[in-house]
Amino acid sequence: MAVVHTGPVSVQPIKEQISEQIPDARVINIVDDSLLSDVRAAGHVTPEVASRIHSYMANAQGMRVDIILNACSSVGEAVDSVRNFISTPIVKIDEAMAEEASFIGSHIGVIATVSTTLEPTVRLVKKKAGELRRAVEVTVRIAEGAFEALLSGDGARHDEIVKSAISILATQVDVVVLAQVSMARLVPQLERVCVPVLSSPRSGVAALKRALGNLPKVSAPSSNR
Template sequence: MTTIVVVHTGSVTVQPIKDQFKEVMADARIINIVDDSLLNDVRAAGHLTPEVTSRLYTYMSNAQAMGADIILNACSSVGEATDLLRDMIRTPIVKVDESMAEEASRIGSRIGVVATVQTTLEPTTRLIQKKAAEHGRSISVTERIAEGAFEALLAGDGERHDTILKQTIMALAEQVDVVVLAQVSMARLVPALGKTRVPVLSSPRSGVEAVRRALAAL
C-alpha cells in the first residue's frame, strides 16, 4: 500500500487534504503530522526561522522512518524550508502549492495572490515568480491580505472568514488575469464564489494531483 505522510502547521488543512486524497487516491494510506506551533512561530517572527526549519526536518525524517513513499508539505508559509530539506531527506517531498503556482504563471501575466496570513503571502508570491522565471514568462503579482479573516477562522467564525475573503477575491479579480488562494484553508470558499471573471486557483486538489504524478514517476 502507498503511504503518504502529510506535514501540517495547523489543523485547518487536515480535512481539505484528506477529502482530496479520498477522491484522487482512495487506496493510499495517509498519515497526518500536525504541529500548530510551527505557523504560530513563523507568524510571531514574521518569517521562516531556522528553528522551524529544524523541526520540519525532524517531522520529515520521522515520515521517512515511517516508510513514506511521498511527503506532502501542506503549508505555504514553510514551503521554502522544503526546498532546503529536499537535499536532506531521501523520500520525495511535494509542496502543496507548487503545481498551483506553475498553473497560475501559465494562465496570464497579471497574477493576484490572496492570503489571510502575511507570512504565507510573500512565499507564495516568490514561488509564482520562480515558476514564471523557469519558463521564461514575464508576470506581475498583485498581493492582497484579507484582513481579519484568519482570526475569524481561528475563532470558529467561518461565516465571517468567508465574507471577508470573498470580498477580497472579487475585488482583486477585477484587476488581474488569475487569482491564487495562498492557503489550503481558503479553498473551501471556492464553490461559494459562483461565476468569477477570472480563474480562482486553490491548492488542495492540485497539490494532491502533484503527489499522484510524483508517485507515478518513481
C-alpha cells in the same frame, strides 16, 4: 504517504482530495499547530521552525512512507533545503498551483489571510514563471481578520471577508491564487468571479498522485520452486 501540517485547518481539505484522487492511499498526518504560530510571531520562518520541519520529514522517512506532502505555503522554502537531506520525495502543496497560474496570465493576484504566506507564495509564483520563461506581474492582498475569525470558529465571517477581497482583486488581474489551503473551501462559491480562482489542495494532490506514479516500481521477490 505522510502529510506535514502547520495547523489543523489544512487536514480536512487535503484528506478529502486524497480520498477522491488517491482512494487507496494510507495517510499519516503530522500536525504541529505551533509552527504557523511561531512563523507569524517572527514574521518569517525561523531556524527553529525549519529544524522542526526537517525533523518531522526525517521522521516520516523513518516510517518508510513512499512520499511526503508539505501542506503549508508559509514554510515551503524551508522544505526546499530539507530536500537536500531527505531521500524520500517531497511534494509542496502549492507548486502545481503556481505553475498553473503562470500559464493562465501575466498579471497574477495572490491573496492570503496570513501575511507570512504572501511573500513565499509570490516568490514561488515568480520562480515557476521563470522556469516557464513567462514574464508575470504579481498583485497581493491580505484578507484582514479572516484567519482570526476562522481560528475563533466563525467560518461564516472568514468566508465573507475572503470573498469580498477576492472580488476586488479579480477586477485587477488575470487569475487569482489562494495562497492557503484553508481558503480552498470557498472555490465552489466563486463561480461568478470574472477570472479563474486557483486553490492548492486539488492541484497539489494531483501533483502528489503524478509523483507517486513516477516512483520506481518495487518488484515482488521471486519464489524458488
